[in-house]
Amino acid sequence: MTDAPSPAPGRTGLRAERVSRTAGGALVLDGVTLAPRPGALTGLLGPNGSGKSTLLRLLAGVLAPETGVVTLDGDPLRGLPRRELARRVAVVGQHADTQVGLTVADAVRLGRLPHRRAWSPPTAADEEAVRSALARTGLSGLAHRTWHTLSGGERQRVQLARALAQEPRELLLDEPTNHLDVRHQLDLLALVSGLRLTCVMALHDLNLAALYCDHLVVLREGRVAAAGPVAEVLTERLVADVYGVRAAVTHPAPDGRPHVRYLGAPAGRG
Incomplete structure (x- = not known):
């Protein structure tokens, strides 16, 4: 994984x-x-109900905070036009479906809507962005396939391609590996980790987070329980305190990233 690029002067990125x-x-x-590092992949961890999806919706501008503020380059999201926000911030959900017989290419073209005037045809720049997104996600050969013929892993890649076609600087992903088998989980996360975008991704699997994320933020009951570099955050104490599970955390070679081996629930817990 390459070093994250430095932000341009005056650009503080997306912050809560x-x-x-x-x-x-x-x-x-x-x-x-939450202040994601520019160009890095921040993993958002925590048990069910800890607030991960709600925080992502706040960062996307879908929900507004009742206290506090979410900003983009220092400007509150509530004051930004929706089209401008959509040009900067893209979202990939857990799953998507449609009753319309879209092709893969058409689904990816939806990512260009924030860049186009209403009812205007795609421009050459739009089509180039779509071609690039298809190529980066390994979907060029599937461009003419229809959505309903795709596997779950292929549909997630289409969602990611659609997001990349927006040409965002920030990418939010809400448990994108849910419903995928191990191979497709690894393929998708390897792709995301190599994008060099500012990414915030909610995950359940601690070992996948350890393998692909640069930094972690762990939520517990709506509050930040820990935040920082992966190796500092993923500890046996944190797994016990936040998840109620005994674990052994090792740092095997060659990269020294932590690996969590679960030992079971503490005595007296269900």
Whole structure:
């Protein structure tokens, strides 16, 4: 993995500053701060219900924080036009479906909508962006296939290609490896980790996070339990405190990235 590029002067990127959000009267996020490093892959970890998806929706501008602020290059998201935000920030969800018989190329072309005027045909720049996105995700040979003929792994790559066709600087991914087999999980994460975009990705699998992420933010009950470089965050104590599981964490050669081996729940816990 190459070093992340330095941000341009005055560009602080996407940041959440002490954001809070409630849902159904319950506090889902409580004073969370997140400042992803430019060009790096930040993994967002935590048990179910810890607030990962809500935080990603705040970063995408889909939800607004009730306290705190989300900014893009220092400007609050709430003041930015939706089209401008969509040109900068792309989102890949857990899964997608459609009742329309789109081809792969047509699905990827949807990523160009923020760059086009209403009802205007695609430009040469649009088509080049689509070709590039298809090539980067290994989908050029599938461009004319229809969505309903694709496997789950292929559909996730189409989602990623659509996001790349937006030509974003920030990419948000909400558990993109869910429903994928091991091979497709590894393929997708290897692709994402090599993009050199500012990425924030929610994950459940701690070992996948350790293998591909540069930095981690761990949520517990809507608060940040730990944040920092992968090797500093993924510890036996953290796994026990946040997930309620005993684990052995080793740092095998050659890269020294942590590996988590689960030993079971502590005595007295279900």
